[in-house]
Amino acid sequence: MLSHKVPLEDLGDSRRVRPTYASRGLATQIPRYEMPAESIGPREAYQVIHDELALDGNPALNLATFVTTWMDQEADQLMGETANKNAIDWDEYPQTVELQDRCVNMLARLYNSHDTHESVGCATVGSSEAIHLAGLAMKWRWRKQREAAGQPGDRPNIVMGANVQVCWEKFARYFDVEPRYVPLTNERFIIGVDEAMAMVDENTIGVVGILGSTYTGEYEPIEQLNEALDALCQKSDWDIPIHVDAASGGFVAPFLQPSLKWDFRLSRVRSINVSGHKYGLVYPGVGWVLWRDKSDLPSELIFQVDYLGGSHSNFGLNFSRGAAQIVAQYYNFIRLGFSGYKEVMSTLSEISKWLADRIDEIGPFDVLARGDDLPVVCFRLAENQPYSVFDFSEHLRERGWIIPAYKMAPDAQDVAVLRVVVREGLSYDLAEQLVDDLRAGVNHLQSQDAPSNASPVPTSRRSSRHSASRGGSGQHSPGEKKVRPVC
Numbered sequence: 305m306l307s308h309k310v311p312l313e314d315l316g317d318s319r320r321v322r323p324t325y326a327s328r329g330l331a332t333q334i335p336r337y338e339m340p341a342e343s344i345g346p347r348e349a350y351q352v353i354h355d356e357l358a359l360d361g362n363p364a365l366n367l368a369t370f371v372t373t374w375m376d377q378e379a380d381q382l383m384g385e386t387a388n389k390n391a392i393d394w395d396e397y398p399q400t401v402e403l404q405d406r407c408v409n410m411l412a413r414l415y416n417s418h419d420t421h422e423s424v425g426c427a428t429v430g431s432s433e434a435i436h437l438a439g440l441a442m443k444w445r446w447r448k449q450r451e452a453a454g455q456p457g458d459r460p461n462i463v464m465g466a467n468v469q470v471c472w473e474k475f476a477r478y479f480d481v482e483p484r485y486v487p488l489t490n491e492r493f494i495i496g497v498d499e500a501m502a503m504v505d506e507n508t509i510g511v512v513g514i515l516g517s518t519y520t521g522e523y524e525p526i527e528q529l530n531e532a533l534d535a536l537c538q539k540s541d542w543d544i545p546i547h548v549d550a551a552s553g554g555f556v557a558p559f560l561q562p563s564l565k566w567d568f569r570l571s572r573v574r575s576i577n578v579s580g581h582k583y584g585l586v587y588p589g590v591g592w593v594l595w596r597d598k599s600d601l602p603s604e605l606i607f608q609v610d611y612l613g614g615s616h617s618n619f620g621l622n623f624s625r626g627a628a629q630i631v632a633q634y635y636n637f638i639r640l641g642f643s644g645y646k647e648v649m650s651t652l653s654e655i656s657k658w659l660a661d662r663i664d665e666i667g668p669f670d671v672l673a674r675g676d677d678l679p680v681v682c683f684r685l686a687e688n689q690p691y692s693v694f695d696f697s698e699h700l701r702e703r704g705w706i707i708p709a710y711k712m713a714p715d716a717q718d719v720a721v722l723r724v725v726v727r728e729g730l731s732y733d734l735a736e737q738l739v740d741d742l743r744a745g746v747n748h749l750q751s752q753d754a755p756s757n758a759s760p761v762p763t764s765r766r767s768s769r770h771s772a773s774r775g776g777s778g779q780h781s782p783g784e785k786k787v788r789p790v791c
C-alpha cells in the first residue's frame with residue numbers, strides 16, 4: 305500500500321495519539337505523523353501500538369486471506385529467535401543458507417524434478433517476487449533465442465488468463481512485456497486452452513497456468529496447455545515454456561491430487577512459484593521459485609556478489625530479508641512431513657466441501673467452487689435477491705467475519721461472488737458458527753428493504769482501516785473501483 309504525506313493542518317484534533325491511562329508514561333500525547341521529539345519507555349510504546357492494532361480485523365475470522373494466521377508455538381519461538389538474522393548474510397549465517405537449500409531440494413522433489421535435471425531455486429518474499437523472477441528468466445531466455453536466430457527481440461508478450469493475480473499485471477508493466485489476457489466467460493472462470501493458443505506467437509515468452517485461481521480456487525488445465533503448446537511448437541520452430549503459478553496449489557495438489565500432472569512431469573513446465581506463506585503454512589512473507597533445470601535460468605540474471613567476506617550468486621529483487629520465514633518453512637517441512645501436510649490439507653478440503661453443502665442448503669446461493677481443487681468455497685447469490693453479495697459481505701463483517709465479495713475478471717464481470725478460503729484455524733466448530741451466521745444474514749437481509757445493486761461497496765462505506773481487504777484500483781466503470789479478491 306502506498307502511503308501519502310498527510311497535511312498536518314487538516315488533522316485538527318487527530319494530530320496526536322492520546323492514550324488515556326492512569327500510568328504517567330501513557331498520559332502524554334504522541335504526534336501521529338511527526339516523529340515525537342521525546343522518547344517514551346518500551347512498555348508505553350508497546351501498549352500504545354498494541355491498543356491501536358486492536359482495531360484490525362481478527363485474523364482467525366479473516367476468511368478472505370490465503371495467508372497463514374496460525375503456527376505452532378515452537379515455530380513462533382524459532383521465528384522470534386531468528387528475527388535478528390538477515391538471510392542475505394550467507395557467510396555469517398551459513399546454517400540458514402543450508403536450511404534454504406534443503407527447502408529448495410524438498411520442493412524440487414515434491415514437484416517431480418527429474419533425476420537428470422539440475423533444478424535450481426530460491427526463497428523470495430512471496431509469490432509476487434517469485435513471479436517477477438520467473439518472468440524475467442522467460443523474457444531473457446526468449447530474447448537470447450531470438451537474437452541467436454537473428455530475429456528482433458524487442459516485442460515480448462506473455463499469455464495468461466484474465467483471472468491472474470495482480471502481480472502478473474505488475475510484472476508485465478514493470479518489465480515491459482505485453483500482457484495478453486485470455487478473457488473469461490460467464491461459464492468459464494479460468495483460462496481457455498484454445499483461446500490461449502490463439503494468442504501465442506513467436507514473441508511469446510511463456511504461457512501462465514495457475515494452480516488455484518485466486519478468484520475461485522479452481523486449477524487451470526495445465527496438462528492440456530502443455531499438450532496444446534507442444535502441438536503448436538512442433539508446427540513451428542518456437543520453444544515456448546509454461547510457468548505454473550502454484551501460489552496456493554503448490555502445497556495442496558501434491559498431497560490431495562498426487563496424480564494430477566501440473567509440475568515438472570510436464571515437459572513445457574520450466575518454472576514454478578509457490579507461496580510458503582499460504583498453504584505452506586508459514587507466516588508472511590516467504591515464497592519460492594524453482595526452475596526445472598539450471599539451463600532455464602539465464603546466467604546473465606545471476607549476480608556474483610562479494611559481500612561480508614564471501615562471494616555468492618544472487619538472483620532476487622531484494623537484497624536484505626528476514627531469515628525467520630525460511631527457518632519456519634523448514635520447521636514445517638520436518639515437523640509435518642508429507643503425511644502431516646496431507647492430513648492438514650485433507651481436513652481443510654473436507655471442511656470446505658461440508659461448508660459448500662451447507663451453503664447449498666441455506667438457499668439463495670449458487671456454489672461455483674466447492675473445495676474440489678483448493679479448499680475454497682466460492683458462491684454467488686441466486687437471481688432476484690433484494691440485496692447484493694456486497695451487502696451480504698458487509699453484513700457478515702458486523703459479526704466479525706471477513707468474507708470478500710468481488711466481481712470476476714473480464715469478461716465475466718456480470719458474475720459477483722463471495723469467497724471463503726478454508727485455512728488452518730477454521731475448525732468445524734467455527735465453520736458451523738459461520739453457517740449459522742450466513743443463514744441469519746440471509747434472513748436479516750431478506751427481511752429488509754436492502755438496496756439491490758450488484759455494485760461493489762463504495763469506499764466511503766468502509767472505514768479506511770478496512771481498506772487492506774480491498775484490491776487494486778484498476779479501471780472498471782465510471783464511479784466504481786475494481787474490487788479484486790485478496791490473497
Ligand SMILES: Cc1ncc(COP(=O)(O)O)c(C=O)c1O
Pocket residue numbers: 370429430431432433469471514516517518549551552579591790791
Ligand atoms: C494465484 C496467485 N498468484 C500470486 C499471488 C501473489 O502471492 P503473494 O501474496 O505471495 O505475493 C497470489 C496471492 O494470492 C495468488 O493467489
